[in-house]
Amino acid sequence: MKRALAARERGVSPARRRNGAKSGLYCLCAVVLVMLSAACADGRAGEGPSSSAVHSGSAAPSSSSDFISFAAPPSSSNRAFSSAPSGGNAPDNLPPLHVAGTGLADPDGNPVQLKGVSTHGLAWFPCYVNEAFFRELRAEWNASVVRLALYTAESGGYCTGGDQEALKQLVRNGVQYAKAQGLYVIVDWHTLSDGDPNRYLAEAKEFFAELSAEFANDGHVLYEICNEPNGGVSWSSVKGYALEVIPVIRANDPDAVILVGTPTWSQDVDQAVADPIAEYDNILYTLHFYAATHTDALRARLSAALDAGLPVFVSEYGICDASGSGAVDLKQADAWMTLLDARSVGCVAWNLSNKQETSAIFRASCEKNSGFLWEDLSASGQWVRETLTGNRAPDAS
Numbered sequence: 001m002k003r004a005l006a007a008r009e010r011g012v013s014p015a016r017r018r019n020g021a022k023s024g025l026y027c028l029c030a031v032v033l034v035m036l037s038a039a040c041a042d043g044r045a046g047e048g049p050s051s052s053a054v055h056s057g058s059a060a061p062s063s064s065s066d067f068i069s070f071a072a073p074p075s076s077s078n079r080a081f082s083s084a085p086s087g088g089n090a091p092d093n094l095p096p097l098h099v100a101g102t103g104l105a106d107p108d109g110n111p112v113q114l115k116g117v118s119t120h121g122l123a124w125f126p127c128y129v130n131e132a133f134f135r136e137l138r139a140e141w142n143a144s145v146v147r148l149a150l151y152t153a154e155s156g157g158y159c160t161g162g163d164q165e166a167l168k169q170l171v172r173n174g175v176q177y178a179k180a181q182g183l184y185v186i187v188d189w190h191t192l193s194d195g196d197p198n199r200y201l202a203e204a205k206e207f208f209a210e211l212s213a214e215f216a217n218d219g220h221v222l223y224e225i226c227n228e229p230n231g232g233v234s235w236s237s238v239k240g241y242a243l244e245v246i247p248v249i250r251a252n253d254p255d256a257v258i259l260v261g262t263p264t265w266s267q268d269v270d271q272a273v274a275d276p277i278a279e280y281d282n283i284l285y286t287l288h289f290y291a292a293t294h295t296d297a298l299r300a301r302l303s304a305a306l307d308a309g310l311p312v313f314v315s316e317y318g319i320c321d322a323s324g325s326g327a328v329d330l331k332q333a334d335a336w337m338t339l340l341d342a343r344s345v346g347c348v349a350w351n352l353s354n355k356q357e358t359s360a361i362f363r364a365s366c367e368k369n370s371g372f373l374w375e376d377l378s379a380s381g382q383w384v385r386e387t388l389t390g391n392r393a394p395d396a397s
Contacts, residue, residue, distance in 0.1 A: 094182060096219030097257055099282045102306045103313075103344045104257070114184055114346035115388055116145035117361065118316055120353035121190065122170050123156035123163075128352040129170055131177040132370035138181045142389045147186040147224070147315060147348045148174045152203070153194040159203045171211065179220055186259065186315065186348065187211065188224040195231030197241045197261070204241075205248045212252040223249055224259040224315055228266045228288060235263050235271035246280050259284045259315055267298060269305040269312055276310065284313040290359075291336055292329035293322040299339055306343050314340060314347035319380055320358035324350075328358060328379050337387060349384045 097104045097112055104112045117137065119128055129148070137143040148171050156162040171187060178185035189204055191197045197204065208223065215221045225245045229238045242260045249256050260277065262268045266288040277283050287302055305312055319333035320326050340347050349361070356364040361381035368376060377385060386392030 094179070094184065094220040096255065097184070097222075098255065099257060099284060099311045102309060102311050104284075104346060111344045112346075113341070113344045114145040114313075115348075116143035116147065116183070117141075117349045117384065118147035118186075118188070118351055119149050119174075120351040120355065120360075121149055121151040121154065121156075122167055122174075123151060123158075125351075125353045125355075126170050127369040129174045129177065130369055131180060133372075134174075134177040134181045134183060136370060136372065138183050141385050143183065145184040145186060145222075145346070145348060146174070146178055147188050149188045149190045149227070149351070151190045151192065152200050153192065158207070159194075159200040168207075168211065172214070175215060175218065175221055179218060184220045184222060186222045186224050187215075188227055188315070190227040191261070192228055192230075195229065196233040196237060197226035197229055198237060201241060201244060204245050208245055209248045209252070212249040212256065216253045221253075222257045222259060224261070224286065225249075226261040227286075227316070229261050229263050230265045233263055235268065235275060238263060239272075239275065239277060242277055243279065246277070246283075250280065255282060257282050257284065259286050259313055261286050266316070267294070267301070269310060270301055273305050273308045273310045284311045286315045287312050288314065288316040289336060290318040290320060290322040290324075291332040292320050292326055295332050295335075299336065302345075303339065303343075306345070312345055314345055316350045317347055318350050318359040319383055324359040325357045328383065330383065333383065349380075 095106045097106060097114075099105075100109060100111070104114065106112050119125060122129065134146065137146060150167060150171060151157040151162075152159045154160065158164055158167055175185050175187070189197075189207065191200075194200060204225065208225065212223065225242060226238065238261065242258075246258055249258060258280075260272075260283060262272055262285055266286045269285050269287050272285045276285075285305075287298075287305075289298055302312060317336065318324065319328045319330065321329075337347075339345075350359050351361065353360045354362040354364050354366050358378070359380055360378055361384060362368075362372070362376055363378050363381075366372070366376040374382065383392065
């Protein structure tokens, strides 16, 4: 999301957070990436281990001195959070969803508005993919979905030298932890600095062919096939990519819900309105926003797309600016939530990391991977948690 703040709001890239080389704190996680330990990066510049909507590569840890050990998670008696309602779905009872109208619905046709959080890049912050934390997300944060962000490019990206088998195993772990805890899960092919998703089309098809075959009987899995097309790539190019990848997934899972990114860091949903993917159903088109940058104009574009009948899902948002940093804007964040709730649009907050940037859910000083206390959360994290649990009054300023 490290996009330059262009004069035109439409041209501002949310991806800023993942861009750029990152230096800084890396945490040694108790989660298996290669087979056991993996690094949780705390990058500083860009999404790359930085933020989400527009990432540019992030540097991997340079030496063992870049790692620190996680403290043992505190016991439940030390938790500051009380349990939130389960929402009615037992862990073994997640109904498969489908697209109906402009959003998601359960098998009985009841509208479903998924709300939750996204990981940062799995290669950099794998430690948050653990069952204890996913249990907290469901029971204490009242999240209903978690997004697994698998960067395709950047340092350690799936297509740029990352350990593909270890990264796939991390996705598998996340899918199973989510299922066990009653969470839907989005498998996110996190294109960012690669701009045009066609750059790694062959790798995408191979990845989704393999994992959709494995998850074919898991109705809680949704697939996001390209995070944020950018760099001037056209909707026709993105659509062409989608028409190559969608049938690969559907060959294994005919009813899978598939999310498709839109140009300009997933802001140009109006282009999908003009030329939707008519060959397949159960398609959601993604829109990303960062509240301090994207305001009335992008909300109007979303409303117009919904009015035109386009199914939209906000698979990434932040309450700061499009760089992933800067001050939070509670007034604009509340305006976004009011619209999304009124239109039953699902949304996922960026990002589960302790990176030193505003969009990170955890404070940079927090070295835990579960058992989080209120004081462990950043301003963004506190707002997200209160919004998910329904315990927050809108900003009156």
